[in-house]
Amino acid sequence: MATLGIDLGGTFARAAVVDAAGKMLASAKVALDERSPTGVVETIAQAASAAVKSAGVVVGGCGVGAAAQIHKDSGVLSVAPNLGWRNVPLGQLLTDRLGQKVKVVNDLSAAAWGELHAGAGRGAQDLLVVFVGSGVGSAIIAGGQLLDGAGGVAGELGHIKVVPDGRRCGCGEQGCLEAYAGGHNLIAQARELLAAGSSPALAELVGNDATKLTPVTLEQAAEAGDAAAREVYERAARFLALAVANQVTVLNPARLILGGGVLNHCPGMRRRVLDGVRAWASQTSREGLLIADAELGDDSGLIGAALLAA
């Protein structure tokens, strides 16, 4: 039977009806105008209703992937930074509103599940999925099962410490990988260079307009040989590549799946991760390892959430 998948981001809710093979039959996207839990639940219901109507099939069950820390089993969002939520029982609220059994998971877990069953992970049992977009996230599939950890927060690769007492991270702690290599923080570091006047190449690329800075402009400035840009960029790339390589050593996945805006749009960063895994992951963990790009793009979380509910 088809199921409903929901992707709850910071600005939109997307809904899709997905068949048992992971094929999207219909989808809908609605902006989150009202960010109260009740408002968001209504927006999700609206998107869900539109998708179900377009698909014209009966759905049995609903899965939600949310950019949040999820309390295992209960479907409570402990912390959802994009929405400014703490301890919102989204699973229960949606169950009541939709009249469906609802399963809520972290967006990366949903994406990994989607890639496992309908994307670059098909046929494998052990995956490490690393997404570098505005943040850095990962999800682990071991023996065909999501590794969610005792509290449901496993996979937080972005929050391993790479420089104890280093840069302040959005999570409130210091020295996290994400504080150096996440897209938001690549831009923040580029902005610091621009403000300090220390990167001529970067200033020229964006015409001294800080709002035009992106991870791509930072990569371009670094690759043009600009010393300051290069230092920030290479440090980020090195931390990211080493972290991914070390997780390959510890987890020995069959496939490493890479995705997210930074890895998709910064070919140099992606290449450094591949080179790092080849150089630094233990030889035995690399035997038979396949490295692949995520195949489902923005739909991986939507499809994965639906399949988790199947």
Next chain:
Amino acid sequence: MATLGIDLGGTFARAAVVDAAGKMLASAKVALDERSPTGVVETIAQAASAAVKSAGVVVGGCGVGAAAQIHKDSGVLSVAPNLGWRNVPLGQLLTDRLGQKVKVVNDLSAAAWGELHAGAGRGAQDLLVVFVGSGVGSAIIAGGQLLDGAGGVAGELGHIKVVPDGRRCGCGEQGCLEAYAGGHNLIAQARELLAAGSSPALAELVGNDATKLTPVTLEQAAEAGDAAAREVYERAARFLALAVANQVTVLNPARLILGGGVLNHCPGMRRRVLDGVRAWASQTSREGLLIADAELGDDSGLIGAALLAA
């Protein structure tokens, strides 16, 4: 029904008959005089026979924990450095010799399984077990199952890279955690200090006799304020603590279980690991985390191997 557990080290084979609750009914230990596969199989059979005879019960199944990389499912030891073996089908050889179904796993996996069912992990489903002895090893239990990885070599925490292109490790690669923080390498680094004449405290502690160097003497010299000893020791402790903290962040275990000679006998090293986890593991991964010492000591692998065969 009771099962047989085998602990295959580099110098001894131990065998124990273990009941379903993880209680050792009898055990035997035989020195490995002959290190050929046939010789080792005979030694194991001798130890097994003695243990079974003492226990006076019928056993159904045999588990082996070996200090080796094991090919998943087949029971082939791909690399067993202590025995100088490559690609030895120990599982099959023992099955033929003992007339029992035999399961072969890595020694750390066996120890983790023992701690899970009969030691410090009882009642938990998600464990990270870290042993620092002559080497550095770990094993991961997720959702009550051993995480062994696609090739059966997951958990090789000792071989994550902490200094790309750093110290040469016994595994043949460079910059591994074990090359700095494993017991053999702590001694090797202390020996280098002694040879260079750069650590007066260390020289005094062992009367300039390099054969008396241990991880404990290095810790003592460091804690006495000796600058050179302190540098080597604190670097090792910091790498180890950061690596363990980062694995807690990624895996979100319910319990972190610590064991092995270095952590058992060097209280300062153990304290630095505990402090590091508290300081550097992400706050959410630390919520509800219990840190405990391995309870079964040298028997964890023996008991775990037997229980894996049950």
